[in-house]
Amino acid sequence: MTPVDPIQTSDIEAYVDDQLDASRRIEVEAYLSENPEIAARVMADLAIKGELRLALSDSHHQGRADTREAARRLQAALSRGVYLRPLQRLAATVALVAAGWMLSNHFGPLTVSPVEASTPAPAFVEEAIRAHSTAALRESMTSQGSSTFDPAEIRSATAIVVPQIPKEWKVSDVQIFPSAFGPSVEMSLMDESQTKLSLFAVRPGFFAVQQVAQAREDGVEASYWQIGEVAYALVSERQDAPRLRQEAERLARSLY
Template sequence: MTPVDPIQSSDLEAYIDDQLTASRRIEVESYLSENPDVAARVMADLAIRGELRLALSSGRNHGRAETREAARRLQSALSRGAYLRTFQRMAATVALVAAGWMLSQHYGPLTISKVEASTPAPAFVEEAIRAHDTSILRESMPSQAGSSRYDAAEIRSATAIVIPQIPKEWKVSDVQIFPSAFGPSVEMSLTDEEERKLSLFAVRPGFFAVQQVAQAREGGTQASYWQIGEVAYALVSERQDASRLSQEAERLARSLY
């Protein structure tokens, strides 16, 4: 669905400030899903604003008084309009570098171990694996007939979740709207051209990110997951090796652009 009005820079700024209506927010997110470079810049601005809000909302007096005062001035500058946005990014970067320098002086150089560098899978991946297990259970019950019919536009209208383009050689055996910790989610039961069972899970996890395809594993279940804007996806299977599943996930992710 193409937005009626073109997305302007003012819409992106209002999106960052959480000042859009629900319908316009969905239109902006659709635009960001089709423009990854713009989405990356918006995500960076959201991260900067979040860091500043967190620092200014804390009642603790960390750092020097001059640094805290600079942060307050920077927060005030955030409301002055688009012409200051470049300065905002530069000033925030300087503030973060200065904070890192002070921490280094106080605690010594920071190091990252191999274990600390490993990022655990987001919580929605566990939801995807649970939904996959449920879909396998449904298929084993004759009384729980699945439905292969679905309307991607209707799903998007009801849940604000965009469904990737399913490869023509795949078969859809069931589509369900599941409740999750993050709100409504979509679970699709699929069979690939080699008769292997897969599940495609999609949900809005409650945060904005541009995440490339990554892998997770739980027991014998493999998941390849990614996120575009405010919608996250996971392709789950018990019969696909990690590299093949990752390739299929990247194929689905590309169809969203």
Template sequence: MTAIVDPVTDADLDAYVDDQLDVARRIEVEAFLSARPEVAARVMSDLRTRDELRVALAGPGAMARPATTDAARRLERVLARDRAFSVLQRAAAVLVAAGWLANGVFGPIAVSKVVASTQPPAYVEEAVSAHRTTLVRETMPSQAEAPNYNADEIRAATAIVMPSLPDDWRIRDVQIYPSRFGPSVEMALETKDLGLVSLFAIRPGTFDVVKPTVAPLGDISSAYFQIGEVAYAVVGQGDAGDLDRAAEKLARTLY
């Protein structure tokens, strides 16, 4: 087999999922994936999401999970309101390539974010509880911290993809906690601007697309978001607006 001359980049993987590569380049990407099971698993997950969105928007006669259909319709409405939100631009490209949004014209309408008036999802309570546990552990010298972090190992064990962290965030502890939804990931992080915060991740059992949303809960605030089947929350005692901006940055790294 001819060696791959051009390295395969994330842009190539995205184009592969979106059916935007020529045959020769697809073969090179597939050879790349065949030697990297973890990357191949992520690409297969992206392909599944793409196909579910296509089925959900294909028409009334198509068969799709109700949760997927609802999420796809919500995604379409959000994209029409706010093209600037870069986390959703990746999904928009899938829909445009498929042809469903090819004739749509979305104007840059400015929409200000507000704190949700409804109760936050149940996993936010789990995130706050995990953060409080982390604060307790911080006061106990006998509780050794586990700063060693392997994102691939976490993904293999929990099917949870973790965002990339800012360079100035220092990992102090990583724990896998039980929850009503299954295993969750709790990362204690030392940050320059926010102090000690937790990054919580969980699979809540639903498929959804949720922009970062602030949920103040007494002395602790959180900014939660969901991309597909994994939900996240940044939890801390700092300014809620700063937590929200941190959540947006983390969400962008997942696309």
């Protein structure tokens, strides 16, 4: 959907500063979903602001006064959108130094074990697998399920953009589930080889641009990704992992 008013640089800066109303925020997110390079820069800006807030959040554990003052000045500049790009690396460095003082005072030197170095799947992947199991149960009950699929209606009701479903796939069920950061969408699908799949979409509560990754739990495969403030997971217990990843990447590309 193309917004009535074109997205300007000021809209992007207001989005980073959380100064937009809900309707304009949705328009900016739709614009970012179609412009991954700009979305990546916005994610970096949000990360820097979060690091600065962390560095300034605890007045009792902030290290040297000059480090705190530099972080405050950088945070103010970022909030105004002044010198945003040239100061990004410096801001991140100052934030990390200040955060390092805090963490060192609290916990001592940090180390990373081999287990911690492996990134676990996000919490929404577990939600997607549970939704997949619930959908399988509903399919066995004649009183449950709806195959009506209207992407525009889903977007209007949930602010979630649904990927373009391949024309050779069949939608057998569409349901809305409650979630911590707003409603989520679960769709039961059948691909051209009659393999059952579930597509799960949710707003996880944070902004990210993540390529397709994979997870497995109790024999169920999940390929997941995130674009802006919406995360997606394609789930199946009958599809092999490489094929499921290919299908997930196909759906992800349809969002750009």
